Amino acid sequence: METPLLQVVDLKKYFPVSGGILKAVDGVSFSITRGETLGLVGESGCGKSTTGRVILDLIPATDGRVVYKGTDITNSVSRTLRREMQIIFQDPYSSLNPRKTVGTIVGEALQVQGIGKGKERSELILETMAKVGLSGDYYHRFPHELDGGRRQRVGIARALILKPSFVVCDEPVSALDVSVQAQILNLLQDLGQEMGITYLFISHDLSVVRHLSQRVAVMYLGKLAELAPASELFTNPVHPYTKALLAAVPVPKYRPDRKKVILRGDVASPINPKPGCRFAPRCTRAAQVCKSEDPVLRDLGGGHMVACHIA
Amino acid sequence: MHMSKDLLDVCDLSVEYRTSDGTVKAVNGLDLRVGTGESVGLVGETGAGKTTTALTILRLLPPRVGFVTSGSLKFDGRELLELSSNEMQSIRGNQISMVFQNPMTSLNPVFTVGQQIQGVLMQHRHLSREEAKKKAGEMLEVVGIPGRRAGEYPHQFSGGMRQRVSIAIALSCNPRLLIADEPTTALDVTIQAQVLELMAELKSEFSTSLILITHDLGVVAENCERVAVMYAGTIVEGADVKDLFEMPLHPYTRGLFGSLPDLESPKSRLTPIPGSPPDPMGLPRGCPFEPRCVIKEPRCKAARPPLMEVSPGHTVACFRVNHLLNRGGVA
Ligand SMILES: Nc1ncnc2c1ncn2[C@@H]1O[C@H](COP(=O)(O)OP(=O)(O)OP(=O)(O)O)[C@@H](O)[C@H]1O
Ligand SMILES: Nc1ncnc2c1ncn2[C@@H]1O[C@H](COP(=O)(O)OP(=O)(O)O)[C@@H](O)[C@H]1O
Ligand SMILES: [Mg+2]
Ligand SMILES: [Mg+2]
Numbered sequence: 001m002e003t004p005l006l007q008v009v010d011l012k013k014y015f016p017v018s019g020g021i022l023k024a025v026d027g028v029s030f031s032i033t034r035g036e037t038l039g040l041v042g043e044s045g046c047g048k049s050t051t052g053r054v055i056l057d058l059i060p061a062t063d064g065r066v067v068y069k070g071t072d073i074t075n076s077v078s079r080t081l082r083r084e085m086q087i088i089f090q091d092p093y094s095s096l097n098p099r100k101t102v103g104t105i106v107g108e109a110l111q112v113q114g115i116g117k118g119k120e121r122s123e124l125i126l127e128t129m130a131k132v133g134l135s136g137d138y139y140h141r142f143p144h145e146l147d148g149g150r151r152q153r154v155g156i157a158r159a160l161i162l163k164p165s166f167v168v169c170d171e172p173v174s175a176l177d178v179s180v181q182a183q184i185l186n187l188l189q190d191l192g193q194e195m196g197i198t199y200l201f202i203s204h205d206l207s208v209v210r211h212l213s214q215r216v217a218v219m220y221l222g223k224l225a226e227l228a229p230a231s232e233l234f235t236n237p238v239h240p241y242t243k244a245l246l247a248a249v250p251v252p253k254y255r256p257d258r259k260k261v262i263l264r265g266d267v268a269s270p271i272n273p274k275p276g277c278r279f280a281p282r283c284t285r286a287a288q289v290c291k292s293e294d295p296v297l298r299d300l301g302g303g304h305m306v307a308c309h310i311a
Numbered sequence: 312m313h314m315s316k317d318l319l320d321v322c323d324l325s326v327e328y329r330t331s332d333g334t335v336k337a338v339n340g341l342d343l344r345v346g347t348g349e350s351v352g353l354v355g356e357t358g359a360g361k362t363t364t365a366l367t368i369l370r371l372l373p374p375r376v377g378f379v380t381s382g383s384l385k386f387d388g389r390e391l392l393e394l395s396s397n398e399m400q401s402i403r404g405n406q407i408s409m410v411f412q413n414p415m416t417s418l419n420p421v422f423t424v425g426q427q428i429q430g431v432l433m434q435h436r437h438l439s440r441e442e443a444k445k446k447a448g449e450m451l452e453v454v455g456i457p458g459r460r461a462g463e464y465p466h467q468f469s470g471g472m473r474q475r476v477s478i479a480i481a482l483s484c485n486p487r488l489l490i491a492d493e494p495t496t497a498l499d500v501t502i503q504a505q506v507l508e509l510m511a512e513l514k515s516e517f518s519t520s521l522i523l524i525t526h527d528l529g530v531v532a533e534n535c536e537r538v539a540v541m542y543a544g545t546i547v548e549g550a551d552v553k554d555l556f557e558m559p560l561h562p563y564t565r566g567l568f569g570s571l572p573d574l575e576s577p578k579s580r581l582t583p584i585p586g587s588p589p590d591p592m593g594l595p596r597g598c599p600f601e602p603r604c605v606i607k608e609p610r611c612k613a614a615r616p617p618l619m620e621v622s623p624g625h626t627v628a629c630f631r632v633n634h635l636l637n638r639g640g641v642a
Contacts, residue, residue: 043499044470147587148357177356177526182570182583189580204499211572211581234574248504249574250529254556258533262508263501266469 003070004031005198006055006166011064013047013054020272024050026222027064029297034165037192037199039213039230041206041245043267047222048202052168055200056085068166083113086159088152090171096143096154102129103139106157113162124161132157132187149180153187160191168200173208185212206249210234215303218242221270221278224297228304238300238311241279277309285310317385318488318520319345319368324382325544326360326367335591337363339544339599340381342618343522345488350514350521352531352552355541356588361524364541365490368522369409370399386488405435408481412493414473417480418465424451424476425461428483435484450479454509471502475509482513489514492524507534528567532556537624540564543589543599546618550625560627560635563600598630606631 013025025047032038040048054061057077066074068081077085086109089095096105107125110116116124126136132153143151152172159167169188173181189212192199203209209216210230217227218239226239237243247261265282268274277283280290289309297307326338338360345351355361366372368384370391384391386407391399411417419427428447432438438446448458454475456468465473474494481489491510495503511534514521523535531538531552538555540548540563548561559565569582586603595601597612604611611630618628621636629635 043501149587177588178528178567178570179356179584180587182572182581183585185572186581186583206500207572207574210574210577230577244501246574248500250500250503250507250527250533251574252528252532252556252568252571254532254553260504260508260533262504264505266471266502267499 002033005034005036005069006200007031007065007067008051008055009065009067011051011054011066012062013050013059014062017271022271023222023273024270025054026273028219028222028224029064030217030224030227032166032198032200034198035196036215037201037213039209039216040200040202040219041204041209041216042219043204043245045267045270046219047270048204048219049170051219052087052170052200052202056087056168058087079113083109083162084165085168086162086164086166087168087170088155088159088172090174093143093148093151093175096151098143101140101142102134102146102154105143105154106161108158109162115162128157128161129153131191132160133183147180148176149183152176152184156184156187156191160195160197163195164197166198166200168202170202171204172201174203174205181208188212206234206246218245221267221273223278223294224305224307225279226304226306226308227297229302232302232304236304238304238306239279239308240283240285240311244282277307316346317344318347318349318387319343319522320383320385321364321368322383322385324364324367324384325380326363326372327378327380328363328373328376329378330376333592336594337377337544337591338367339594340615341541341545343539343546343549345520345522347487348514348518348520349537350523350535352535352538353522353524353541354526354528354531354538356526358588358591359541360544360591361541362492363544365409365492365522365524368490369403369407370394370396371403401435404431404486405484406486407488407490408484408486410474410477410481410489410491410494412496414470414477415465417477418473420465423462423464424456424468427476428461428480431480431483446483450483451476453482453513454479455505469502471498471505474498474506478506478509478513482517482519485517486519488520488522490522490524493526494523495530496525496527503530510534528556528571540567543594544591545599545615545628546626547600547628548626549618554622554625558625560621560625560632561600561629562604562606562631562635566603566605598628606634 009029011028015022042048053059055066060075103125110121134153173184201212213230216230216233218225220241226242237246244263263282276291277295280286295307295309297305299305321343324338324341328335353361425447428450429443432443432446448461452458495506537551539546542563548564566584584603589599597614598616601607601611616628616630618626620626
């Protein structure tokens with residue numbers, strides 16, 4: 001088998017907080033092959049963004065390894081490597097510097113990396129803007145003068161100007177309305193294919209993740225619950241949490257007989273988590289072993305992985 | 312024409328915000344009816360005017376900025392726009408209550424959740440302190456929070472619990488109409504499911520009418536009997552859920568369906584609506600959707616299409632409605 005573009009091995013990120021230790025990411029492992037889109041889903045606070053940030057070395061890992069093209073890059077992403085690894089953020093409102101023009105924002109990485117100058121640089125900026133569907137008229141505008149969809153295009157242009165091979169998309173369409181969201185999803189899909197980009201696509205929206213990803217990882221309280229090829233995960237979920245999550249998504253179709261399985265309780269705190277399966281307190285099938293032992297991610301065959309004692 | 316059994320009848324409502332930057336035409340000739348015990352989903356994208364509509368019904372528009380420029384708002388036959396502020400005060404909370412998107416804006420951080428429910432009960436239902444306290448505990452239990460937690464403050468609760476507390480407050484006076492403005496938008500799907508289930512139970516128990524404001528068509532499909540689709544301050548299509556989801560007609564409604572990724576049978580590609588919604592400071596004279604419409608004609612630019620009934624209970628504001636009907640309604 002081809003070596004994966006990216007491997008994440010037992011990755012951990014702990015934050016010391018007043019109440020103890022907050023285990024935001026607690027032993028996550030997966031790999032992404034070249035050209036693939038891996039979706040990462042889960043509810044608020046489960047550690048998706050933290051995972052993405054640690055991989056890109058925007059924040060240091062507590063433990064574990066990140067291997068990129070066969071090289072260990074944990075906590076050591078160099079400036080040259082940064083060109084290849086980029087991130088697109090959720091909030092096109094707060095992630096763009098309000099005092100800089102669109103052209104400056106899009107060209108920031110060129111400046112940091114010392115690539116091109118003067119006319120050459122501005123041409124590259126305009127070319128990238130065109131690629132994401134932004135007319136050159138916006139070059140001297142400020143982010144607040146743009147609507148949400150165009151602002152997100154600026155965020156995409158900024159991430160793609162150096163032609164990266166790996167991009168973390170952290171909820172890139174969550175702040176957008178559906179009609180505009182679809183434009184951005186198509187754009188990400190097209191550019192990904194055209195430029196051969198490998199994506200880690202983070203979202204809490206399962207429909208969006210299914211639409212774009214070849215494989216999907218489901219995260220719960222800092223750990224992976226299940227990971228499988230997209231069609232397999234959505235048609236044959238095995239983990240009780242994945243099942244509950246899928247059942248809870250409201251479907252925009254007239255289906256008066258759709259059965260709702262409603263999960264009780266709230267997500268527990270990630271501060272000083274109790275031993276055992278993180279989902280056990282809400283799981284209707286939890287057995288004794290679930291409360292004492294952490295389930296490990298095991299392969300059910302065909303790349304379908306699950307971390308559950310009873311599934 | 313229409314029957315008087317409607318609990319709420321909003322007719323030709325227009326609202327604008329007059330700001331130093333100019334006039335925002337937030338609601339433009341909106342018609343909306345809600346029957347007794349009925350649940351209506353009001354869907355639309357950011358800026359469509361959903362919240363403004365809700366605030367206008369409750370007469371809570373920001374003073375000196377928000378103005379009703381036309382229309383009428385009949386609640387149980389009474390014109391709300393003509394009531395004095397005292398009369399309105401007694402309707403608010405008692406007969407019509409509202410749940411907001413962010414529960415922290417409606418909950419007071421310095422009072423315990425029990426005190427807040429108690430306060431509403433004493434003010435609107437004139438219960439004694441002791442009675443109100445007992446009832447507050449019961450209301451918490453109704454929304455699935457142990458009554459013994461009445462002494463805790465909002466920040467000690469999770470987002471889903473806070474939203475359930477706001478629902479308890481909104482329902483504690485047994486209102487006839489509940490307006491819920493994106494009540495679950497800030498919540499995770501599993502928690503959203505809990506909150507929506509709770510609203511549905513309470514609604515059927517108290518036969519409350521409901522306006523559920525959301526941008527999520529899935530939430531509407533599963534929780535409402537009727538749907539009104541809002542665009543640029545006006546209703547472009549209204550129908551029973553079944554009709555709207557099985558035979559959407561307005562090009563905007565169809566555009567929304569084309570834009571949505573499908574969880575069950577993935578599409579290889581989405582069909583977005585081109586462009587973006589119009590600037591409410593400079594709305595087009597004709598159909599507000601014309602600039603983005605794929606089936607527009609010259610007349611769509613010249614005048615605004617009225618909402619027309621094309622089959623019983625199904626209304627559409629589009630000059631090309633016959634073309635749409637002939638093609639069948641599959642999005
Ligand atoms: N700098 C930090 N200090 C302390 N705790 C943090 C920090 N950053 C994140 N956390 C905590 O780590 C956990 C995971 O956060 P993270 O932002 O990764 O979640 P997420 O899955 O991206 O959630 P969302 O869907 O809300 O974006 C949360 O409990 C969060 O509060
Ligand atoms: N207090 C206000 N002052 C000025 N403009 C406002 C105010 N509140 C809302 N608006 C504007 O009115 C329009 C409708 O807004 P709103 O009713 O909040 O829409 P929705 O709830 O559908 O997102 C938007 O263009 C919005 O920017
Ligand atoms: Mg996040
Ligand atoms: Mg709103």
